[in-house]
Amino acid sequence: MKQSLTPLPSAARPPVRVVLVEDKPGVRDSWVKLINSLPGFSCIQSCTSGEDALRVIPPLNPDVVLMDIFLPRMSGIECTARLKLQLPKIQILILTAVEDDELVFMALEAGADGYLLKRTKPEDLKAAMLDVLGGGAPMTSEIARRVVESFRRAARQTKSTVHLTTREEEVLILLSKGYANKEIADQLSISAETVGSHLKHIYEKMHVRSRAEAVARYMTSRA
């Protein structure tokens, strides 16, 4: 992920105020040290739990929150979602050792602004924090690729359609409006049995067993 403009943190301007959320004491301490060692950055607080974070972060209103995912009781994802509710403009970077697609997506959905791996090098962490402050969405190349692919998948299923005849498609459209067979029959001026027949074929082609499933499929495959 590239970053563009990045105002150099000079001694003149106040440091970027960072809060860390991480439950393991050892890890927390070393991250605090690392952050404070970055010129222009100051770790003004560290939280040991999601509850703690929700309590102390809003009044502090820091520039960036570095959030671990695995926290006791409330996950970092949950915590992210809640923080974003209160402070929509706060920048939250997920910082975790685990690179799991589901977690990444859940975190992004929850409102995380970036997703970094803990093995990220100090200079990359710094770059990522500047990036996120500049409106970027920093993440590793692999994660970016997966997000894009997921994005693509979501968009593509949109088009994957089985070949239905025009009549079948008409029936399916009316089906998806919630009409009963008889109503569909009336609207198409055919008999209810014929509608049933078309339905049978539609079910076969779409590999579904009920009108509800057919509707669901039809709707997602063209959202």
Add this chain to the structure above:
Amino acid sequence: MKQSLTPLPSAARPPVRVVLVEDKPGVRDSWVKLINSLPGFSCIQSCTSGEDALRVIPPLNPDVVLMDIFLPRMSGIECTARLKLQLPKIQILILTAVEDDELVFMALEAGADGYLLKRTKPEDLKAAMLDVLGGGAPMTSEIARRVVESFRRAARQTKSTVHLTTREEEVLILLSKGYANKEIADQLSISAETVGSHLKHIYEKMHVRSRAEAVARYMTSRA
């Protein structure tokens, strides 16, 4: 019309073979020069149109394609989609002056692997090409952010307009997967009658008369 360029005399490993697709001669020439000036990269061909690209790129099978979006007749997006059909593994970077959300998304859906702005600095272009070859999805910070936001928008919005209880929503979700009452009952470990009961309430709240209609409503209300 196209122009062939001699590959750079390389060091140990062969240079990255790049093909440029760009219709404007002036822009094209300067990009060719730029690419060839990057150590380890060679612009082995440049195409002036999508049709041209579809003809010459498959046999060449380059490492990276740099694609302009605005091409006469066939857009760079269309061209990207077709190239990806033939050469799924080819890496295509969209390189354009215009930073339009719709275009970005269309390009990514079409299979583009990255999206760069023309004002990208030479070293960033180089980094992006290496990134994409390494499995990344290079794009500018702002674009990454928008992709993530779009991703978020698409994924979120599980909330419906009507207030359903959590149980009701669970039932509705399973309903929209096409399950029968009994199956839903099994999955929720409740009785089929209870499912029917929830369904009745859902129908009342959503003002529908059938599961198909409920599913249709549910799906559209979160598109």
Add this chain to the structure above:
DNA sequence: GCCTCTATCCCCCAAACACGGGATGCTCCG
């Protein structure tokens, strides 16, 4: 304590549906 909301379970019955068989035309294509 009372009341509302929620979730759970139950009964009944007419109507709708799923799904297995067909059958008849009609058109298009090789």
Add this chain to the structure above:
DNA sequence: CGGAGCATCCCGTGTTTGGGGGATAGAGGC
């Protein structure tokens, strides 16, 4: 011409559903 594909109709059987009518029990607000 023969066949494939489509749309239309029919029948029969067993299952599912929608829409009535309740009842009970817990949680939470007032």
